Amino acid sequence: MVYKENRSRDGLASGFSLPNFSRAVWEVVVIGGGPAGMMAAGRAGERGRAVLLLEKNETLGRKLLITGGGRCNLTNNKPAVRTMLAQYRQSGQFLFSAFAQFAVREVLDFFAQRGLVLKEENDGRMFPKSNRAQSVWDVLVQFLKAGGVTVKTKSEVSKIEKNVALGQFSLTLKGGEKIAARACVVATGGTSHPETGSTGEGFEWLKRLGHTVVENNFALVPLALADPWVKRLGGVTLSDIKLTVFADGQKQSTHLGKLLFTHFGVSGPTILNLSQAIGELLTHSQVTIHLDLFPKLDTVALRDKLQTLLTVESNKKIKNVLGKLIPSALVEPMLDLAGIDGATPNHSVRRADRLKLVALLKAIPLRVKGLLGANKAIISAGGVALEEVNFKTMESRIVPRLYLIGDILNIARPSGGYSLQLCWTTGFVAGSNV
Template sequence: MCRYIFRHFTHLRKDNIKSVNPIQEPHRSGRVIVIGGGAAGLMAAGRAAELGADVTIIERMEAPGKKLLITGKGRCNITNSAPLKEFLNAFGPNGRFLYGAFHRFFRDDLLDLMRRYGVETEVERGGRVFPASDAAADVVAALLSYVNNGAAIKLNTRAAAIEHDDQGVTGVRLETGELLKAGAVILAAGGSSFPATGSAGDGFRLARIAGHRVNKLYPALVPLVLKEMGFAQACQGVSLANVRLTAFGCDRTAVPDMTINYDYGRGTKHEKPPVPMIESRFGEMLFTHFGIGGPITLLMSQAVARALDDGPVTIVIDLKPALTNKVLDARLQREFAAAPRRQLPALLRQLLPEKMVEPIAILSTIPPGRTAATITAEERHGLVKLLKNLSFEVKTPLPLTAAMVTAGGVELTEIDPRSMSSKLLNGLYLAGEVLDLDADTGGYNLQAAFSTGWVAGEAAAAFARQQ
């Protein structure tokens, strides 16, 4: 798959990118400079150029759209079919900031744009929308075709600062010292995840220099490292379906004796969980050599990362969420009675994946070698509790460089949601992952990048024309 993507990406670079080197000064009226050639930057540049602005993208990498190429495992989950309310809920409390942008440019507008440039789409499980070709390179090609209606790209170029005076933005200073004059600047340099794709934190640095507050950054949609790494290593590669994962803001000894039977977290209906519960999700997860990963782990990772600032976090896995403690105990009773000579590992094989049998047997209070007929009711109850409350303390999430998305970013109260313009600096617009916006997996984050980019491009083009 990787060879396919990058072979097509090379083709894109040769045929679909208008490169400018160097840019001719003096400043042309109506120039818009876009910092960043990712999802938000390409959309912003395309929209601004469509409205007649003189647009130049500054891209630090040798080619644009590199992070887009690896999203969705190379397939590029561009949006989701969820209704607007669910879409906004996926971003948590900050989702309301996107209300205006989504009303201006949302899913149907994005799909129409993709179709205009030859990309058909299809909806899959969970409402995820992918290109029908399953090729992220086709999405990048469509965006570049949109950009090439009037914008140009300056590759291998890094911005050092956004220049301004008392009236507002005057241009962008490059690392080389060169000043590119402009009537408006769109900051769409991404977050700090996957720095090899160009998303290396430049946007936050530039925003700070321009006077904006950047809220603390956290990894989002990322696996978690457990303190009990030995268990994880013994179960490495085990994928569990239909389990419940719950995070508590306490150490293992303080986890309350309770059974959670509902989801809690961003996008869910439950508003106030019992203390000290942080989040709970039902679905699929897996064990890795360092801890846990998989869909529900990724969904919970941002909340866990933030909670670790305040103290220990314990993860509890309910391996049999469809069964109450009483029902599971009755099942064990029946199976023990049906096979009185079997030892615990043989009995557990009917309940667990093979690689989990020995680790769970070791964690139980039942001494090795005991047969089912000799297991006491108290020992059986302890086994039920273990299967329903398998707990581990979280050491840390994997770092930002391994995260799919950066949580945190430029403070939203400093941005006008109607235009993505800075409230602190005239002529500056911000879009995409540089903003303090992040959502669950499923295409939500890319839609936000496209929508904020489109709005920023439109507003910046209008502002630059007035200069």
């Protein structure tokens, strides 16, 4: 996909065509066509800059299209800047000057002025009324076209070098093509869902250019849960169970293994191995893990097993026999979750309650609150150290005329539209200053 630039701007990008495309010295090259890159490129184009946006995929914004389960939770309705910044915890102190220029109110206006109708859901989460991330994508692509941005997809940048003498960046594309730019915006994203194009190479270039990239220190850690009932289970181990991870209700992965309940949540090898992936999901989504205590039995077989147990001991109370099927520490919490009175005699347990119990034992929901690291429940996104970026402009403090935006920055944030808000804010500010 190439949107051609036909305007003359300082003679730099006038009437270029693909064969001599590499010889132009671009005023601005944005690397990475995700939400942050699209916002920055569109804004710089709107200001009359000659902008080239390079994206390695065939299309822009592949990750954007899967956000919010395909519905795109594009921000959170917290118009007061300080309230919004509090959500970013210790990173919030860095973000003030960027949010002072383009915060939630401006984002809502930006999309509304371009015809996107939004709606608010739980906890202030804002979605397009269409329930389609595609509608957000359409607005951004229109913004790029209106700004006269040249978009070149299937263009993977493999190297960025700074030519100090010429005051230019030299970019090398996979395949060898060279592109020169007076200013460069890096918007290559983080490392989650690499199939969308976010494979983290931006971090390698930035390290070579002298930046510090903070790693996620919480790679193998237990998880804190939001469900108070798990506290009663500290020390209980469940073996041979199936764990299924969901982000915003979308299934992510399943794993067979073992789980240990701790006082704060869950641990054990399977959880520890999943913790980094879950930490990344937590930066943008609500994460739930479903436990299947009987992965080898389907629902019908488990229903029969429960029915046999209740029939054989028909005069006993359900709370006194369920421990023959599941660990005894789980009996009370499971009956509570299923809404069944433990004193009910087995012969009187209603069919609907039996079905509810079976469904629960096949998918006990655990709501993940955070990673339990050295400082308890810290989520770290990893990325470029914030001290190295001037948030008034998003320009690097290490390399002049290099701008860093979006997921490439080390900003911890909860789920609820806060990640995309960061993309809009940092992208807009970079585009306004580059």
